Amino acid sequence: MTRLRLSMPGLDLKNPIMPASGCFGFGKEFSEFYDLSELGAVIIKAATGETRYGNPTPRVAETSAGMLNAIGLQNPGVDRIISEELPYLSEYNAPVIANVAGSTVEEYVEVAEKISRDHTINALELNISCPNVKEGGVQFGTDAALAAEVTRQVKQASEVPVYVKLSPNVTDIVGMAKAVEKAGADGLSMINTLAGMRLDLHRRKPIIANQTGGLSGPAIKPIAIRMIYQVYQEVDIPIIGMGGIETVEDIIEFLLAGASAVAVGSANFKNPFICKELIDQLPEAMERYGFDQVEEMIGGAHR
Amino acid sequence: MMIREEMEIIFHERIAEDTYRMTLQGDLPAEIRQPGQFVHILIDQSDSLRRPISIADADTAKQTLTILYKILGRGTAALSKKQSGDHLDVLGPGGNGFPIDSITAERALLVGGGIGVPPLYYLAKQLKEKGIEVTTVLGFQHEASVFFEEEFRELGEVFVTTNDGSYGNKGFVTEILPALEGRFDTYFSCGPAVMLKAVSEKLDGYEGYLSIEERLGCGVGACFACVVQAPEGDSKGYRKICHDGPVFRTGEVIL
Numbered sequence: 242m243t244r245l246r247l248s249m250p251g252l253d254l255k256n257p258i259m260p261a262s263g264c265f266g267f268g269k270e271f272s273e274f275y276d277l278s279e280l281g282a283v284i285i286k287a288a289t290g291e292t293r294y295g296n297p298t299p300r301v302a303e304t305s306a307g308m309l310n311a312i313g314l315q316n317p318g319v320d321r322i323i324s325e326e327l328p329y330l331s332e333y334n335a336p337v338i339a340n341v342a343g344s345t346v347e348e349y350v351e352v353a354e355k356i357s358r359d360h361t362i363n364a365l366e367l368n369i370s371c372p373n374v375k376e377g378g379v380q381f382g383t384d385a386a387l388a389a390e391v392t393r394q395v396k397q398a399s400e401v402p403v404y405v406k407l408s409p410n411v412t413d414i415v416g417m418a419k420a421v422e423k424a425g426a427d428g429l430s431m432i433n434t435l436a437g438m439r440l441d442l443h444r445r446k447p448i449i450a451n452q453t454g455g456l457s458g459p460a461i462k463p464i465a466i467r468m469i470y471q472v473y474q475e476v477d478i479p480i481i482g483m484g485g486i487e488t489v490e491d492i493i494e495f496l497l498a499g500a501s502a503v504a505v506g507s508a509n510f511k512n513p514f515i516c517k518e519l520i521d522q523l524p525e526a527m528e529r530y531g532f533d534q535v536e537e538m539i540g541g542a543h544r
Numbered sequence: 545m546m547i548r549e550e551m552e553i554i555f556h557e558r559i560a561e562d563t564y565r566m567t568l569q570g571d572l573p574a575e576i577r578q579p580g581q582f583v584h585i586l587i588d589q590s591d592s593l594r595r596p597i598s599i600a601d602a603d604t605a606k607q608t609l610t611i612l613y614k615i616l617g618r619g620t621a622a623l624s625k626k627q628s629g630d631h632l633d634v635l636g637p638g639g640n641g642f643p644i645d646s647i648t649a650e651r652a653l654l655v656g657g658g659i660g661v662p663p664l665y666y667l668a669k670q671l672k673e674k675g676i677e678v679t680t681v682l683g684f685q686h687e688a689s690v691f692f693e694e695e696f697r698e699l700g701e702v703f704v705t706t707n708d709g710s711y712g713n714k715g716f717v718t719e720i721l722p723a724l725e726g727r728f729d730t731y732f733s734c735g736p737a738v739m740l741k742a743v744s745e746k747l748d749g750y751e752g753y754l755s756i757e758e759r760l761g762c763g764v765g766a767c768f769a770c771v772v773q774a775p776e777g778d779s780k781g782y783r784k785i786c787h788d789g790p791v792f793r794t795g796e797v798i799l
Contacts, residue, residue, distance in 0.1 A: 266766035270787070273546065273764075286768075294773070294781060299759045301593065301769040303619075308592040310761065315768045315782075458592045510593060510762040511586055513635065514548065 250427040251364040251402035254281040261506035262340035267326035275517040278334040287342040292318040297450035307458025311373040311451035319352045327361040336363040350398045357400040370408030370433035372455045382408035389424035402427035418472040430481040432465045457507045459485040473499025489526035496538035550631040560691040562615040573609045579667035580641025580791040584763035586633040595619045600662035612662040649730035654680040657735025668699045687711035718742045741799040752794040773798045
């Protein structure tokens with residue numbers, strides 16, 4: 242199926258579809274449903290320097306056309322991810338993108354240095370956009386100077402290309418994208434979730450224990466499309482698009498807006514087979530809209 | 545193995561206040577390993593999250609499973625409107641239930657609270673089949689919310705409590721427990737977290753298994769929405785309710 246193939250920095254993708262970070266763990270659970278080698282790539286759950294337990298529960302709540310989550314970057318820490326999780330993924334024939342998080346620039350650098358040296362990892366996704374942790378995360382993603390600084394240092398420390406995951410919780414997404422591009426980012430990944438809240442009417446308190454959570458799902462898709470459309474016009478680095486993808490038509494829309502590949506997030510919770518189903522359905526949908534190769538679709542709305 | 549299929553609703557009726565019994569048919573019942581596992585139901589294709597519901601009974605010969613659920617929100621309200629002949633998108637069976645094959649009990653005590661009662665029914669049937677004596681304590685809000693008392697009575701002695709005393713003994717399930725000392729060696733409980741905590745404290749020293757409720761995300765162990773803390777010294781520090789549980793041995797997690 243060569244028509245689905247494409248290349249991005251560090252990534253030779255057999256198709257443009259991958260599960261999004263945090264929605265797929267480290268892959269093991271989903272390998273019971275289908276062969277992970279079918280995926281374009283896998284973006285694994287965020288790694289931090291030390292073990293993190295994350296936020297109190299409840300951590301999720303359904304919303305209209307979406308959901309809120311506030312997991313809080315729970316993960317076993319970069320060392321144990323390398324020793325306990327990556328060996329399993331290395332058995333599959335799909336590139337692996339490691340999501341790198343931290344509370345300080347030093348922590349981002351430490352994680353990037355360690356995990357980018359593992360032979361299983363093909364690229365990093367620099368997570369400066371998690372809305373659910375008190376320190377780090379989104380504070381780096383909402384200040385262009387800080388975002389550029391952490392990008393520059395991680396880029397220096399990393400052995401593999403770095404995709405910076407942008408937060409939509411900003412007024413000037415193009416400014417953020419240009420700042421990290423200038424700091425050396427090899428690509429962008431957008432968008433992360435939008436900060437949101439839901440209240441329990443009986444208790445008169447937020448449903449999510451962390452109070453706020455990140456909104457994902459179809460509700461945020463138009464925001465993702467708009468931001469990718471705007472950023473594509475202003476930068477020269479490729480974009481991995483995400484935000485509410487549930488159908489092959491959604492994927493084509495993301496590519497036309499300017500994404501080179503896409504990540505599927507919350508939809509994995511509704512249907513654990515979703516990524517494989519979308520990969521199988523994509524060629525036919527491409528035909529329907531008059532495309533022979535994936536590359537023809539990228540940025541198609543701008544021509 | 546977990547599978548996803550469109551199961552047919554072959555029976556659906558209201559059995560108590562806001563409480564319904566539904567029987568589903570398909571290939572999924574053949575995959576059930578233990579009582580206490582759950583099914584993860586996408587009630588409407590436009591929903592963003594599935595709803596986890598315990599398996600209350602199953603019949604592999606008839607390819608059916610039964611769920612009992614209570615209307616607690618928009619999802620379960622929509623579920624109550626479904627009719628026999630309709631199909632439901634079901635993922636399951638999920639998680640680890642009561643380890644029925646390795647249980648060595650001679651006399652079991654089952655303690656269920658409200659909509660935590662259902663998984664104990666499938667457990668009670670299997671305990672009885674193994675020749676284990678079953679005593680059951682069922683706690684409900686009030687008379688109108690009582691269900692499955694007769695079904696449990698066919699399997700052993702049953703005590704019912706209601707918070708307001710409108711039926712059975714007045715008070716919480718924990719108030720009955722002292723009178724049952726000496727009549728069991730292992731207990732099994734499912735209900736709200738506060739009840740599980742009170743029951744496990746009252747029955748400290750007994751071998752016990754608790755089934756925990758939580759809001760789930762993926763339901764397959766990948767998203768970390770439903771974690772519960774493990775005691776200090778545990779190498780992982782947590783358990784995933786959907787994947788490691790929902791049933792845990794007492795002391796395995798912090799309530």
